[in-house]
Amino acid sequence: MPVNHKDIKLKPPENNPDRPGLFDGLDEKSLELILGTSQLQTFDAGRLLIQQGDVPEYLYYVVEGVVKTYRSDSDGKEATIRILRAGETCMDAVIFMGGASPIAVQVVEAAKILMIPEIFIRKYVLANPQFSTNLLRIVTKHYKSALQQLEGVITKTPLQRLGYYLLKLHLEKGHDALDMDLPFKKSLIANQLGMTPESFSRALKEMKSFGIDIDQEHIKMKDAYALCHFCDTDTAFICTDADKQGCDTCPHKN
Amino acid sequence: MPVNHKDIKLKPPENNPDRPGLFDGLDEKSLELILGTSQLQTFDAGRLLIQQGDVPEYLYYVVEGVVKTYRSDSDGKEATIRILRAGETCMDAVIFMGGASPIAVQVVEAAKILMIPEIFIRKYVLANPQFSTNLLRIVTKHYKSALQQLEGVITKTPLQRLGYYLLKLHLEKGHDALDMDLPFKKSLIANQLGMTPESFSRALKEMKSFGIDIDQEHIKMKDAYALCHFCDTDTAFICTDADKQGCDTCPHKN
DNA sequence: CGGTTCCTTGACGCATATCAATCTGTGTGG
DNA sequence: CCACACAGATTGATATGCGTCAAGGAACCG
Numbered sequence: 001m002p003v004n005h006k007d008i009k010l011k012p013p014e015n016n017p018d019r020p021g022l023f024d025g026l027d028e029k030s031l032e033l034i035l036g037t038s039q040l041q042t043f044d045a046g047r048l049l050i051q052q053g054d055v056p057e058y059l060y061y062v063v064e065g066v067v068k069t070y071r072s073d074s075d076g077k078e079a080t081i082r083i084l085r086a087g088e089t090c091m092d093a094v095i096f097m098g099g100a101s102p103i104a105v106q107v108v109e110a111a112k113i114l115m116i117p118e119i120f121i122r123k124y125v126l127a128n129p130q131f132s133t134n135l136l137r138i139v140t141k142h143y144k145s146a147l148q149q150l151e152g153v154i155t156k157t158p159l160q161r162l163g164y165y166l167l168k169l170h171l172e173k174g175h176d177a178l179d180m181d182l183p184f185k186k187s188l189i190a191n192q193l194g195m196t197p198e199s200f201s202r203a204l205k206e207m208k209s210f211g212i213d214i215d216q217e218h219i220k221m222k223d224a225y226a227l228c229h230f231c232d233t234d235t236a237f238i239c240t241d242a243d244k245q246g247c248d249t250c251p252h253k254n
Numbered sequence: 255m256p257v258n259h260k261d262i263k264l265k266p267p268e269n270n271p272d273r274p275g276l277f278d279g280l281d282e283k284s285l286e287l288i289l290g291t292s293q294l295q296t297f298d299a300g301r302l303l304i305q306q307g308d309v310p311e312y313l314y315y316v317v318e319g320v321v322k323t324y325r326s327d328s329d330g331k332e333a334t335i336r337i338l339r340a341g342e343t344c345m346d347a348v349i350f351m352g353g354a355s356p357i358a359v360q361v362v363e364a365a366k367i368l369m370i371p372e373i374f375i376r377k378y379v380l381a382n383p384q385f386s387t388n389l390l391r392i393v394t395k396h397y398k399s400a401l402q403q404l405e406g407v408i409t410k411t412p413l414q415r416l417g418y419y420l421l422k423l424h425l426e427k428g429h430d431a432l433d434m435d436l437p438f439k440k441s442l443i444a445n446q447l448g449m450t451p452e453s454f455s456r457a458l459k460e461m462k463s464f465g466i467d468i469d470q471e472h473i474k475m476k477d478a479y480a481l482c483h484f485c486d487t488d489t490a491f492i493c494t495d496a497d498k499q500g501c502d503t504c505p506h507k508n
Numbered sequence: 509c510g511g512t513t514c515c516t517t518g519a520c521g522c523a524t525a526t527c528a529a530t531c532t533g534t535g536t537g538g
Numbered sequence: 539c540c541a542c543a544c545a546g547a548t549t550g551a552t553a554t555g556c557g558t559c560a561a562g563g564a565a566c567c568g
Contacts, residue, residue, distance in 0.1 A: 018352075053491070053505070071401060071404070071405040071409075072405075072409075073409050073410060074486060074503075074505070077408075077409035078409070079404060079405040081401060081404070093393075093398075094394070096387075096390040097391075097394045097397075097398050098272075098391075099491055099492075100487060100488065102398050102401055102402065102487070102488050103401060126383040126386075126387065129380040129381070129383070130380075132379060132380075132386035132387075132390070133379060133380065136350040136379065136386070136390060136393065137350055137352075139347075139390065139393050139397060140347040140348070140393055142397060143351075143397045143400060144347075144351050146397060146400040146404060147325060147335060147356055147357060148325075148356065149404055150325070150333060150400060150403055150404050150407065151325040151326075151327060151333040153404070153408055153448070154331075154448040155326075155331035155332070155333050157524095158523090158524075185546080186546075186547070187546070187547080194407070196524080196525060196526080197547070197548090198524090198525080198547090198549085199524060199525075200547095201547065201548055201549080202548090202549090216533095232327060232328060233306050233307035234354065236307075237307070237353055237354045238353075249328075251307070251328070411555085411556095412556080439514080440515070441514070441515080449556080450556080450558085451514085451515070451516090452515090452516080452517085452556090452557075452558085453555095453557075454515095455515065455516055456517090470515095470565095
């Protein structure tokens with residue numbers, strides 16, 4: 001059954017360029033066209049939407065809930081790639097890779113998902129330049145985060161990876177927010193950071209020496225510069241306090 | 255100075271869907287338009303084309319030579335992302351990320367490079383659907399290989415990563431070729447696989463127990479199935495011998 | 509020939525995975 | 539309301555695999 005335009009909110013609250021959305025800048029007509037060919041479905045936690053090796057038939061747009069994408073090798077070990085919330089998509093890139101999906105997709109917390117047929121996506125890229133640009137922005141953003149992950153796992157210690165993760169969390173909230181919560185289950189985050197839950201737990205304790213206290217999933221920073229130590233050129237670029245006093249290690253100070 | 259259309263070969267010999275090219279399917283007029291706004295330049299080995307944090311002004315198309323993209327963290331450790339040869343591009347994705355480049359680009363072996371202004375790229379995506387599709391295919395291919403790299407570093411041992419690398423090399427040549435050469439300097443490959451040259455060297459020796467002999471950069475496989483042990487769903491998909499006899503571990507055998 | 513670069517080999521130590529036990533919170537059923 | 543079960547998180551003890559450091563060898567080029 002086709003989806004009614006009014007059924008779902010297509011634009012998540014924050015509408016900043018760092019969070020490119022699939023529907024950004026599209027007019028009413030385009031939206032209706034897309035929704036008309038799509039379907040909306042609800043899935044329970046644990047449900048596998050795509051297995052590694054499947055050829056995807058839909059692009060998935062998360063309306064509600066939490067979904068993860070991951071790769072697993074032959075002995076069953078998993079490497080979490082992304083954890084998606086409302087407003088994010090997956091299989092967007094895979095559709096253009098052609099052939100079997102290199103990743104699997106699983107629902108983590110019960111989710112409502114908009115499913116857009118892959119054939120429509122491919123055709124619509126040819127018809128609508130704005131849509132192409134949206135897709136390019138989304139895919140390149142995934143690529144970027146994969147590169148950061150990759151560098152982290154290769155060159156950084158678990159502690160540094162955690163620090164970098166917290167720093168990005170902090171920057172998302174705005175540099176004034178000294179309190180935040182871990183957005184997901186710890187074991188899930190641990191896997192995404194390429195470490196075991198045990199190492200994750202130990203790394204959290206070590207964070208105290210940087211002035212960051214963790215109680216359950218609550219994080220309290222001593223001051224706004226506690227995480228500067230983990231900054232790099234990417235985060236410095238979006239840091240509103242870049243190059244200010246208080247941070248000795250800012251990469252902008254060259 | 256604008257580039258003459260006849261100066262460079264824009265299509266590398268192999269024209270298969272797994273090697274998407276920037277100029278695939280474009281007509282003469284489009285090619286002339288692109289080349290007219292671009293410049294061709296030659297660089298020596300070691301030359302830095304883009305540093306991490308720079309905002310890219312060009313998309314780079316490698317006409318000749320070897321170029322690598324990598325990320326380095328604050329203490330100078332490098333993680334090689336890709337190693338490009340003739341017909342490949344970089345900064346293609348970065349242009350659409352907006353802002354500073356998360357990666358650096360360096361010439362490894364003296365290279366002739368076509369430089370296309372980023373502003374042109376962005377505009378041309380809006381004007382030419384074929385070009386959008388080309389870019390999407392290229393970027394998603396990069397993304398895919400980043401994901402494979404990521405999984406490898408997180409879940410696999412150095413030996414397995416090397417095996418997977420050799421397998422892909424083998425499949426590129428066609429499954430009949432039992433002889434091949436390492437395409438790059440060993441230390442470069444080692445870094446791309448996320449290990450030290452020492453570990454790489456030891457892993458190469460271990461390969462003997464799988465029926466693969468390495469002499470200098472020459473690789474000799476005992477038979478076409480020697481590398482099957484390292485296969486996964488991605489490689490199985492492009493393996494012409496998939497599911498045949500000889501390979502006990504083929505992921506297609508479910 | 510000497511110098512340089514790259515690769516290889518060996519010895520060593522540390523960091524992180526692994527394994528196992530305990531603890532905490534949460535929900536369920538009697 | 540308590541007892542129990544279960545999942546997730548924590549903590550501790552252990553071991554091993556990879557990086558590091560240092561030395562030696564091989565190929566290349568002047």
